[in-house]
Structure formats: C-alpha cells, structure tokens
Amino acid sequence: MTVLSVDERVVMHKRMLLVRLLEEELGTLHKAGKTRGPIHRCDGQEAVGIGATAALLPSDFITTTHRGHAHYIGKGLDIYGVFAEIMGKADGCCGGRAGHMLIGDLEAGVIGGNAIVGASIPAASGIALSAQIKKTSDVSMCFFGDGAAQTGICHESMNIAGLWKLPVVFVLEHNQYGLTVHQSVQSPVADLSLRARGYAMPGVIVDGNDVAAVYQAAVEAVARARKGDGPTMIEAKTYRVEGFSTSDMGGYQDAEEIARWKKRDPLQISYDALLPLIGAPALQAMADDAAREMASVTQKVLAAPLPEFELFTPSSPYVEVL
C-alpha cells in the first residue's frame, strides 16, 4: 500500500474544501433564485473525486457525469471557469454553451461531464482504446453512479475493457441513490463490484468518504492500467447528503440515514487525519484561504457578463434559418 505524504494529504484536503465551498455557494445562489436549471451538488462525496483524480497524471483523462464538480477540480480545471460555466457566463470554461453537466476541456484531459446516465463509461473506454492504439501510457478514469451501473452500456463497456485489457479505471461512486430511487429498488445486489468478476477485472470496495483510502485504491488501479494489465472497478461507498439536485423536492431520503452519513463527512475525516500531522492552526489557515479564494471567485463570477449568441457554423452546416 502506498503511504501518503503529508503534502499529498494537504493538497487533497484543500481541493475538497474548495469543492465544498462551491457546492454550498451554489446552494445559496439557488435559494436566492440566481441559478437556472437543476444543479447536482456533490456535498459529502468530495473524497471520491478528489482522491481518485489525485492518482492521475495531468496527461491522463477523466470522464464524468451530471455530478462532476469534484472531478473537474480534481483533474485541474480552474474553479473560476467551472463556476462561471455553471452560472452560464461568457467566461465559463465552455463559454456558457455547455453548462454544469457538460463541461469539457481536452487540454486538461476532461472529456466531459455527461448528462446521459451511463455515457461516461464507454467514453472512458474509447479514450483508453485510443491510448492503446497509439501505444501511449495514458490512463483514462471513469466516474459513474450506482444508477448508471444498471445501464446496458456499463455492461458492454466493462466487457470490452476486460477483454482488451484497456487502460481504464472505473470508479463507481455508490451514493446509494439513482435519482430519487434507493439502490435496493435499482438492483438486487448492494455491492455492485461483485460484477467485476464477470468481466475478468478486479473489483474493490473502498470507503468513499475517506480520501486517503480512495487515493490508495486509485493509485493501484492506475498503476495496473498503465502497466497494461487492464481495468479495475473501484466501488466507493458514499452518500449524497444534499439530495439529487437543487430542484429535488426531497422526502425520500431517510433523515436518520442522512444524519448518520453527515457524521462521516469526508472533510471531517480528512481533517482528523491531518490534525496530528500539521496541527489545528494550519488547518484553520487552509480553511480561511479556501473561503477567501471562494469569496473572490464568487464575486468575479457574479459580475461576469452573459454570453452573446453567435450562429454556430460547424463543419456540417445546415443553419440557414434561425
């Protein structure tokens, strides 16, 4: 098992702090009527995305879902560009065209959020295939949910990845719910990684609220992929504490269950692990820095202009009448 350095822990803790602040800010803006469309917060799940992406090189790739904020930030996207995109601003990393569910940045290796449930899975396999054809040592990492695990493309993609030993890491972010539907109403098995055997790949269960545990599992899986030994499925058990999206009317998640998971807040777990290593004042300083950064980013995002429409003339144009 890889031993984490203090620096690595600190970096991940900082990223988690930022993501949490972003999520909370989005919640506030939503309540104030300043957002548009449902936004999928990942409060409580930050450790999965931050821990797993920390195992990647900048040249590696990720694909993610409608709930990708932690993955975007973990893979190195600038928080201003992401936040501005979520707010539909001209400064957004996709000019406001894509929105929170479809952020992509080829340079950064982010081949997209994806709002078609399951679609992040073949997307990652396709990138891995490309790496295999080109004989690079790039790895592609796929985030997907327990709901997505029931889609047909999940099966097809894992079978192909196992068959061709593609350099891909499948990170199942098991937060117990599809949209409003509990996992027990989506699948007769609670531990979905037991399906990995059917694709001749290792399936590992990891505490998704412990960033260090996620990181360690990801480091192993990434190494395996990079060596050419093929894919791994990591099932990270976690929980969605703020509901499906900002337009979620709630009522289907058990209050006690939420309370139980809130006690296992990934930020708290990370804090507790760092406390003996760097002490409370350093942790406080990190929290203050993050809050300051977020405040300034927020101000800038809110002040940024909305985009102006330009007619799209793609390579296969047929836009004649608007």
Next chain:
Amino acid sequence: MTVLSVDERVVMHKRMLLVRLLEEELGTLHKAGKTRGPIHRCDGQEAVGIGATAALLPSDFITTTHRGHAHYIGKGLDIYGVFAEIMGKADGCCGGRAGHMLIGDLEAGVIGGNAIVGASIPAASGIALSAQIKKTSDVSMCFFGDGAAQTGICHESMNIAGLWKLPVVFVLEHNQYGLTVHQSVQSPVADLSLRARGYAMPGVIVDGNDVAAVYQAAVEAVARARKGDGPTMIEAKTYRVEGFSTSDMGGYQDAEEIARWKKRDPLQISYDALLPLIGAPALQAMADDAAREMASVTQKVLAAPLPEFELFTPSSPYVEVL
C-alpha cells in the same frame, strides 16, 4: 432431480429427429439454390431447445433468436408452417411476411424469433412482467446466444428480472461463437453464467448436448419461476456444427474442434440413452417415421404457392403511394 420417464425421452428424441431433418433439408435446398437469404441452422444444438421447451406448459411463452428452429418445434409449432415460412410461402405460419428469423405465434406462446441480437432477452422479461401484473402463473423462457450475452440489454434485462423476481428462465445457448467470432474474442470469461450472481439469480452450467440434462435444469428453473422465486440463468454448453448460416464462407472454425463436437451429437447421446430402454428397432422406427414425415412435409412445402402482395393498412396508416 426429476427422473425422466421413457415417454418424455421418446417425445424429445422425436422432436430432435425432426429438427435435424429440417436443418439438413434446408442445407440441401440452399445448395440447390432454392432458399433466399442466409438461414441459421441449429444442427448439433437441438438438445438445448428441445430439452428446455419440454419443461414448459402450452400456456407458457418463449422468445428466441435468428436460430430458433428447435425452439419453434419444441414449443409446439407445426413443422409444415415453420418450414413453409422459411421458404417464404403463402402457407407459412406468418404468410411469408416474417421469414425464418421472425416467426411468431401468440396462441402457441411463441413471441418471436428475433434477428436483433439480444432482443429476445427483454422480450422475455416483458412477458414475465405481464404475467406478474396479471398474477397468472405463466412462465416465459428466453433463448439467446453467447454473442447476445455481451449486449447491453442482456445486462439490463437480467438486472430487472433479478430485482423484480420475474418468472423468466434465461437459456444461454453457448455454442462458442458469435457470428464468426470465437467466444474468447467476445468476452474475457468463458463461463458466462458466473455473471448470474451479479443479478442475484442462480446460474447453472449444463451439458447442452444432453437433452435430458437440459430438460432437468429447465424443470427446476421453471418451477422456481412459477413459484415466484424469480429467474434462473441456464448456460447450456453446445456447438454449432454447420457454421453460422447457409451463407457462411467458413474457415474460422477449427476442423478438429468440429470433429470433436460431432462425436457428441445430441441425437447420438439421446439414442444411447434410449437404447437400453426401448431397443434398436423402436428407435429405427422413430427415425423412419420422422424421415417419412419430413419427406411429405418437404413435398408439400415445395409445392405451396408464394404469397401475393396486399397493401398493409395498419392502425396507423400512412401508406398512400406505393
């Protein structure tokens, strides 16, 4: 384990004889240039379809694939109607409109051949859902291939069937090949039934060339389904001795492998099992009867007229110009 009666063995043997004769006749007609389009023979696989369907009641249902001859006959379709349909005759059980891959008969519980690989699987689950809604004790049985097992709908359907405990029996006819592609090029696991656990259903491997073994596994699975205990996956190991279809140019199946499987001919295995029970003369009489029946059916089919076209005016008509 159910003990088979002699009568049951005899019935299944007769059906296998007829199917084999049909397949051989189709081969002959193809060579003579009298068939149209590729025909998917099931020589060597008869025991799966005949054994499994023998475990069903007339009121039960089956869904099958492009390779459905044994299943049609096993489920009680008249061989004349099936053969005439394959030959595109007006007398065909679907008037020549459907053809060999799409034969269906609601009365007989045959909800279709299906030439979309994998499509027989959700089709069977849908019928089972209907039985569950109506609270009947009907069972639906699905035939599909090792190639079909890699499709997304296979995964989705099995997950739903396991989740809802649908009264369905999934019979994977594992004949080692997709179209021309060996199973090892389609999936990293040879025994696909190990995936059953991922859907919380039993997965059993059975000798697909032994009609009695298939029947016994099917009886158990059908009983389980009928009781409301949910689906079973039966993986019947068998082999396609005559290639993918009559238009197969061959060359990809190993000659030695074919020879090895031919030695395990399901008709021979059935014959050997019956020999001590009813003796050679009775078996010879059965073979003679079957040959006579087939000869007369063939003559009648060849003499039957082709259909005349009639404009189809379905319930959502938009046929205005032909």
Next chain:
Amino acid sequence: MTMMRYAEALNQALREEMHRDPSVFLFGEDIARYGGVFKVTRGLMDEFGASRVRDTPISEQTLAAMAVTAAMTGTRPVLEIMYADFVPLVLDALINQAAIYEYLWQGVQMPFVLRTQGGGGAGAGAQHSKALDSLVAHIPGIKVVAPVTPADAKGLLKAAIRDSQPVVMLEHKLLYNQRAEVPDDLDFTVEIGKARTVVEGRDVSIFATSRMVLESQKAAELLARDGISAEVIDLRTLRPLDLPAIKASIAKTHNAVVVNEGWRFCGYAAELSATIMDHAFHELDSPVARVTLPDMPVPYSEPLETAVLPNAEKIAAAARLTLS
C-alpha cells in the same frame, strides 16, 4: 369541467384508466415513490400499489422492449421516459420491434403508451432540451400525439391507453404548469388523428406542434396588429396527420408556415412541408415556410438558448415572408 394543470390532467387520465382497466400499469424511472420528476404520477403508487406503479432501474432500452411484449400478452403498459433526449435509447424497441409485429403476425394487439417530454427553455442543456419528434414520427405502426392544452393532455392520454396499438405521447417540460378547464367525464377522450383550430384566419395558415402552438398563437396576435389574419392549427396528432384539416386550411389561406421545435433538416417540419407539397401544391401562393430550431445543439446559457428557440417573433416573420 375542473380547472387544473396539464400535469394534473395527465395524472387524472392515468388514475381514471387504471380504475377502469386492471391491465393498465405504469413503469418508469422515479415515477412511483417520488411521483415522477414532473409529478405526473404523483400519488398513484399509494393508490394502486407498487406492482402496478413501478420505479425502474435506468435501463430505457430494456424498459421499452419490455413494454412491447407486455402489451402483446394482455397488459396495457404506460412507460414514462424522463426526457425525449433519451428516445434514441428506445428506438430499437420501437423501430425493430413494435413497428413490425402488427404486419408480420397479423391480429396482434400491442396496446402500450410511451410518454416522454422534450423541448427547451428550461436551461437543461444540450442533452436534456431536444424535441426529437421526427425520430418517432418516422416509424410506421406507431401513433404520435403531442397535446398542448390540459384537456387534450387528458383526452389524448386516455385515448392512447385505450388504443390497441402503440402510441408515443410527446409532452413538453414548459407545458406541465399550464392551467385550464378539463372535462370530468370518465369517458372523455380526444380522438387520435384530429387537429384543432386554435385561431381562425384568412391570410396564412400556421401549423404547429406542442409548445410551438402557444408561440404561434402569440404570433397570430402580432400579425393581427399588422392586419394579417393568421389561422393557427394545433396538429395535436403528429402521426397519422389530419390531412383534411391541413388541406381545408390551405384552401382558404393559400399560404403556410409550419412550426416545430425540433431540428430543421429531416425534422418534423420537413414532413409537414412535404405533405403540403403532396396535397396542396396547386393551392399555394408562396412556398411553405419552416420555423424550427437551427441545426445545432441547444445551448445552456439563457441568452444563447433563447436565441435558438423558435418563438412568436420568428413565426410572425416567417408568415410575413410568405405574404411578401
């Protein structure tokens, strides 16, 4: 008559038909416990139980295929597909399965309804804002309806459930909160295949579908200010088309605008234009004008999305063009 929202009218239709016929059942993602993301199925699981109102895994392709065979074996499934953007996932079940059996296995009944909702205007982005009407309307043997008013929503859904063959119902996310009077009669249905004249006019016919009917109504008001009398026809059923209604209107106005929120090329508006070419060419004084989404993804940000969606101004401009 009772005043209610479009979503409530659909809910009432489902409830009434489930009471009337025990073979009707509902399934789809998040429709049972939660009552559907647009709340169309609210309360129905409590009323009819978890067997007849089922939450499903995210498996659109399989759910649609299951609806086909469940319908062939004695039940009347009503499947909700959360967004029309997921129609590609159910298309094999529609094109390669549902579309063929009535012909191949004559006598077969396939009474299922697939409800979905499409269209833009809610900031849902490129994968949740499309109207893919032409994909489903292309399929023989499948009826396609797209109600605009709460009364039509109720009446067409009841008719669809009672139909013996597949019906796809295209709803619109921006229509669910529309309120209007809805008949209470348990046997109230709206005949599939009949258009509705929304505004009578003399100078130009505007044939529209789904939410675009509301924009066309506004366009008629804009045009009226210029002294142009526009007739607005809500097609209601996209397939089979109400040809007599289309022909009669063009025979009166001699000019036509067709409006659909889907893409232009090979879109539903193309069929309307071609249908008019086939049946009313000699009545036309000017070419039929198509008003559609431009051929590009629906953008996320509000000013961008607003710029691409067809609206009253664009429809009025197209109508003026036909008369110029």
Next chain:
Amino acid sequence: MTMMRYAEALNQALREEMHRDPSVFLFGEDIARYGGVFKVTRGLMDEFGASRVRDTPISEQTLAAMAVTAAMTGTRPVLEIMYADFVPLVLDALINQAAIYEYLWQGVQMPFVLRTQGGGGAGAGAQHSKALDSLVAHIPGIKVVAPVTPADAKGLLKAAIRDSQPVVMLEHKLLYNQRAEVPDDLDFTVEIGKARTVVEGRDVSIFATSRMVLESQKAAELLARDGISAEVIDLRTLRPLDLPAIKASIAKTHNAVVVNEGWRFCGYAAELSATIMDHAFHELDSPVARVTLPDMPVPYSEPLETAVLPNAEKIAAAARLTLS
C-alpha cells in the same frame, strides 16, 4: 484506373488510408479474422495486425460511443455497423454525444467514420432490410454520404477518413458486387457535399440516393422511350446537401421526383421535397413527387419484398405524373 467491385474499392480506400496514417484503425463485428460479412475488410487484419483491425463483441451502442472519444483523443476510428437496421443502437452516441461537442467545446476534432449498409432486396426480412437514412441525416454536425459507384465508394471513404468531423457512410448490400473503373491515385478523394449528374435531361429532375440512383437511371431509359428527357442526379452526400446542383437542375426542368429507399413519412425524401419547397418553389411547374418504401415493414418473401421496394417503374410513373 482499375476495374473492381464496390467492396474492393472500399477495401482499397481503407488499406491506403491505414498506410498513410497510423492513427486510422478499424473495429466492428466480424471485420478482422473473417474480413467482414460483406468482405469489405478482407485481409486488413493480416496486413495491419489485430490491434488496428479489431473484432468486437456485439455491443453497437458502446462501440459507437467509444469511436466518439477515441476520435477526440488522437485516433481516426472507422467503425463498421453490420446493418443500418442497428442505427437505433448507435443513435445516442451520434445525437447526444458526437453532435454536441464541436459546438460545446469549440476546437474539438472528432474524425471518426461509421460505415453501415442498409436497404432491401436480399430477402433479409424486416429487421435487416431498412434504409434509415433520415435518422442519421437529422443530426447536426454529422456528415452523411452514400456512394453508388465503386469510384465514389473509394473517394468518399477516403475523404471521410480524412475529415476532421464525424461522417456516416451508408452503403447498400446490393451494391457491393457492382464493378467499375476506380482511380488508382493515392490521393484520389471525392469531395463531401457534391452531387453527381448521372444523366442529363430537360423535362424532369430525378434526385436519388444510394441504390435508387441505379433504378432512377433505368427509369430515365423508360421515360426516354416515351420521349421524356429525365435528368438523374445522384446526391452522393445526404448531408450537407449540394443545394446549387439541386437548384440548377430544377431551374432547367421545372419538375422533380425525389427517390429514397427509406420510409416515406419523416423520411429522407421529405427533406428533399421540403428543401425544394424552400429553394425552388417558384421554379416548379408541378409538385415534387416522392418515391419511397411504403410506410410498412419490409416483408421477407420475394414477391412481397419486390412489391414494396421502389423501382424504375414506380419512379418513371411518378415522373410521368409530374408532367401530366
């Protein structure tokens, strides 16, 4: 120039482009060891190895989605989908993935080619005989080509592979054995977006796609016997359309027939009719006639299948009607 079959011309195009560019690779069902069920990829695995020429599991939906991201990350995948009837299975990858990224993530390149073949006439039944052209042609950002001659097959496939964005190539099962001269030049390509005049004529323009071009040519011969001079135009590219060619021909003949083997309602022929409505209405002396498959499944038995497929006689009859 070398005389060869259409399938061989495609094979040559693949071989040449794989030699030219190591990032080109092929995948699909049965294409490697067996060389494809229509033998288009014969010998390529032996020549380029099993990494660049891959047999795949039966997983169309995933294969197409993989092509999209593989193309965005530095390779040029060429995916074979065995039958166009399986287009519904790849439509999510095309509509919800490939169609959106060029706009959303500007600067992205997506050079993949999806080859498939459709159409009837081979006794393959309702699930293996369709031409679903309009489904793919409806998608913005995706080019669609449909070569008829061996030379066009080679030239368009090479152009498609070199294109920086997705191209769908629609082949036809009855064209693979057509033989004709094909240019040998390694840099021979046929420009995407350009139609080809097959027969020049004065009285009526016949715009056709894929195998229907051959039937239209025969129709022109039938019409010539009656003294009618028909112009036959092979559109070659279904999207983007060669508008100048269409307009020029109609400006000459003032009458038009559009021919496509797909279904009629919301089919590709509807777009052709609507395009002519948009761009050449005032040039028309008669309504554009659509010749298509009727709106029903393709039957299996030969006399039934023959009765439904569009052919020279039906095309000639439609042309006569426009002139009557």
